[in-house]
Amino acid sequence: MRFTFLGRRSRGDTKVKTLIIKFQFDGTDFVGWQMQPGQRSLQGELTKAFELKTGIEYKIIAAGRTDTGVHGISQIATIKIDDFRIPEEKIVPAINTVLPNDIQLLDAQIIDEDYNARFDAISREYNYYITSDYSVFKRRYFAHYKEKLDINLMNEAALSIIGNHDFTTYSKVNNDLNHYGCKLEICQWLQINETDIKLHIKSNRFVYSMVRSLVGTMVDIGSGKLEIDYLKNSLLKKDRSLCSTIAPANGLFFEKAYFNSEYRILK
Amino acid sequence: MRFTFLGRRSRGDTKVKTLIIKFQFDGTDFVGWQMQPGQRSLQGELTKAFELKTGIEYKIIAAGRTDTGVHGISQIATIKIDDFRIPEEKIVPAINTVLPNDIQLLDAQIIDEDYNARFDAISREYNYYITSDYSVFKRRYFAHYKEKLDINLMNEAALSIIGNHDFTTYSKVNNDLNHYGCKLEICQWLQINETDIKLHIKSNRFVYSMVRSLVGTMVDIGSGKLEIDYLKNSLLKKDRSLCSTIAPANGLFFEKAYFNSEYRILK
Numbered sequence: 001m002r003f004t005f006l007g008r009r010s011r012g013d014t015k016v017k018t019l020i021i022k023f024q025f026d027g028t029d030f031v032g033w034q035m036q037p038g039q040r041s042l043q044g045e046l047t048k049a050f051e052l053k054t055g056i057e058y059k060i061i062a063a064g065r066t067d068t069g070v071h072g073i074s075q076i077a078t079i080k081i082d083d084f085r086i087p088e089e090k091i092v093p094a095i096n097t098v099l100p101n102d103i104q105l106l107d108a109q110i111i112d113e114d115y116n117a118r119f120d121a122i123s124r125e126y127n128y129y130i131t132s133d134y135s136v137f138k139r140r141y142f143a144h145y146k147e148k149l150d151i152n153l154m155n156e157a158a159l160s161i162i163g164n165h166d167f168t169t170y171s172k173v174n175n176d177l178n179h180y181g182c183k184l185e186i187c188q189w190l191q192i193n194e195t196d197i198k199l200h201i202k203s204n205r206f207v208y209s210m211v212r213s214l215v216g217t218m219v220d221i222g223s224g225k226l227e228i229d230y231l232k233n234s235l236l237k238k239d240r241s242l243c244s245t246i247a248p249a250n251g252l253f254f255e256k257a258y259f260n261s262e263y264r265i266l267k
Numbered sequence: 268m269r270f271t272f273l274g275r276r277s278r279g280d281t282k283v284k285t286l287i288i289k290f291q292f293d294g295t296d297f298v299g300w301q302m303q304p305g306q307r308s309l310q311g312e313l314t315k316a317f318e319l320k321t322g323i324e325y326k327i328i329a330a331g332r333t334d335t336g337v338h339g340i341s342q343i344a345t346i347k348i349d350d351f352r353i354p355e356e357k358i359v360p361a362i363n364t365v366l367p368n369d370i371q372l373l374d375a376q377i378i379d380e381d382y383n384a385r386f387d388a389i390s391r392e393y394n395y396y397i398t399s400d401y402s403v404f405k406r407r408y409f410a411h412y413k414e415k416l417d418i419n420l421m422n423e424a425a426l427s428i429i430g431n432h433d434f435t436t437y438s439k440v441n442n443d444l445n446h447y448g449c450k451l452e453i454c455q456w457l458q459i460n461e462t463d464i465k466l467h468i469k470s471n472r473f474v475y476s477m478v479r480s481l482v483g484t485m486v487d488i489g490s491g492k493l494e495i496d497y498l499k500n501s502l503l504k505k506d507r508s509l510c511s512t513i514a515p516a517n518g519l520f521f522e523k524a525y526f527n528s529e530y531r532i533l534k
Contacts, residue, residue: 026403071404102403136293136369137338141404 018115019079019091020265021046021060022107025072028140028250029102033065042066042103046077049098054085063117063257064124067209069249071141073127074106076257076266078117084110109265117257123185125202125255128215128247133195142196143215143251149222151189151197157221158187158199160232161214168238170214171207180207180238189218215247285382286346286358287532288313288327289374292339295407295517296369300332309333309370313344316365321352330384330524331391334476336516338408340394341373343524343533345384351377376532384524390452392469392522395482395514400462409463410482410518416489418456418464424488425454425466427499428481435505437481438474447474447505456485482514 025042035043043060051057062077086094091108099105130149131142138144161184168180186202199218201211217234220226226244234242259266292309302310310327318324329344353361358375366372397416398409405411428451435447453469466485468478484501487493493511501509526533 024403026406101406104401104403134371136291136371137408139293139368 015082015112016114017081017084018111018113019081019084020109020111020115020117020263021077021079021091021095021105022265023072023075023077023103023105025075025103026140027066027069027071030068032067032070033062042072045100045103049095050079052098053094061116061118063121064206064254066252066254067212067249070252070254071250072254074256075254076117076121076259078115078120080114081110107265109263111263120259120261121257122260123202123204123258124206125186125200125258126206126211127253127255128199128201128211129192129196129251129253130198130215130219131196140250141253143248145219145223147219147223149197149219150224151191151222153224153228154189154218154222156228157218157231158189160229161235162187165235166238167207167210167235169234169240169242170210170217171240172209173240174208177207182207182210187214209246211252212247212249213243215251217244219247220244282349282379283381284348284351285378285380286348286351287376287378287382287384287530288344288346288358288362288372289532290339290342290344290370290372292342292370293407294333294336294338297335299334299337300329309339312367312370316362317346319365320361328383328385330388331473331521332385333519333521334479334516337519337521338517339521341523342521343384343388343526345382345387347381348377374532376530378530387526387528388524389527390469390471390525391473392453392467392525393473393478394520394522395466395468395478396459396463396518396520397465397482397486398463407517408520410515412486412490414486414490416464416486417491418458418489420491420495421456421485421489423495424485424498425456427496428502429454432502433505434474434477434502436501436507436509437477437484438507439476440507441475444474449474449477454481476513478519479514479516480510482518484511486514487511 029040031039031041033042035041035047046060047057058079060077060079062075064075066072088108088110092105095105129142130145131138132145134144164181164183166180167182171180183204186200188200190198190200192198199215217231221228221230296307298306298308300309302308302314313327314324325346327344327346329342333339355375355377359372362372396409397412398405399412401411431448431450433447434449438447450471453467455467457465457467459465466482484498488495488497
């Protein structure tokens with residue numbers, strides 16, 4: 001485990017512990033993960049809830065930093081603690097009483113080492129939902145495309161980008177990153193029912209707007225606007241101008257982060 | 268059909284026509300059907316949309332007047348018109364462009380007679396959804412009860428009130444009504460999956476808060492707080508003080524109104 005020894009302070013000091021939380025959120029009314037002044041962010045609401053219950057303003061680190069409008073089925077975050085005033089088994093109900101009802105803790109565990117959800121996650125998984133049937137009950141959770149989409153064409157394109165690639169073409173600029181290389185493990189469209197489809201995608205890492213950028217181009221392939229080999233060819237060119245319209249955020253769900261760990265909460 | 272002859276004006280006058288609309292809505296952010304100053308109502312939003320597109324403030328009458336937070340899968344409303352400036356087949360897309368995205372037209376039809384969704388509906392159907400598994404994605408559309416509910420007990424109670432009864436016990440006071448008699452045709456709980464159940468209920472009419480009042484008492488029966496025969500006995504007593512806690516609005520869906528009619532839109 002990273003930092004296992006480095007993270008523990010020398011004899012006499014309090015040992016470093018980590019509180020790991022698992023949570024879900026309906027992203028519709030959030031500006032995304034990152035705390036921003038005057039905005040309603042996931043990190044902000046969580047920080048406020050923990051502060052209300054403990055009196056301490058903790059720094060909370062998520063396994064994936066989602067954008068405005070993106071949802072989370074099972075997100076993991078870590079909080080470095082010395083000591084924590086709420087007993088482990090009471091954390092979920094206590095924090096949920098002060099969280100707004102579009103974000104809720106599912107689980108919490110305290111471990112005796114330093115752990116970082118962002119750096120220790122080994123891969124992430126998303127689903128992207130598309131419907132051809134607009135309904136007020138789907139509007140928050142599905143992107144709506146009127147065009148008839150050929151899921152077989154979309155799957156051929158999806159299959160062509162599995163593996164290690166530089167995703168510059170399908171990423172926004174991010175100066176914090178050294179490189180745009182990602183190892184795509186799963187990229188597959190599935191038919192849910194007559195009107196609804198979803199993309200299941202898993203990678204060791206995702207660069208900014210990567211899923212929504214890939215979806216936008218695959219939708220253009222499914223509707224016949226672009227050829228199947230457009231996706232693979234444009235990827236190899238590492239040229240952002242080749243990316244089609246970015247798909248809307250409301251169809252995107254952060255499904256799960258994977259860790260190489262024996263801790264219950266991280267499985 | 269009621270008013271078929273009375274409704275047509277005498278020779279020389281413009282004939283009375285009716286625009287019938289079918290629509291769906293996510294009731295979470297509405298105060299319910301009825302227009303109220305300074306409030307966001309379904310009738311208000313529809314009236315505004317029709318006025319924006321036609322310049323005329325029409326009176327819109329719904330087959331069922333839902334409460335704050337109650338949803339609609341397929342609601343019917345009628346609008347008395349002489350003449351209508353949007354061609355019939357363009358009404359749905361035109362009005363939808365100016366409606367907010369939590370209410371949408373599904374269909375529209377113009378008929379050559381006077382028709383009233385409220386008085387001409389012969390029965391109404393609702394579903395009420397309950398989950399034992401709280402999730403941010405269910406919070407808008409399911410009532411959450413932690414207690415273990417015995418659906419068999421609830422169904423025995425439900426069955427006991429089928430038929431013609433005075434529903435005073437399970438209604439709020441409404442001075443506009445002459446009587447609280449309703450003929451319950453269907454009242455049945457169904458298991459959807461391990462954590463979710465729904466009540467399917469159909470009646471010629473529903474009095475104020477009737478479904479939510481019945482659900483509240485049936486939940487108390489399902490959790491063992493009340494005996495099975497409590498529902499039937501309390502109904503016969505016509506005493507409002509015997510009604511248990513009213514179930515929350517978010518689980519209630521107006522499913523459909525029934526009409527004795529050959530018009531496509533009313534089937």
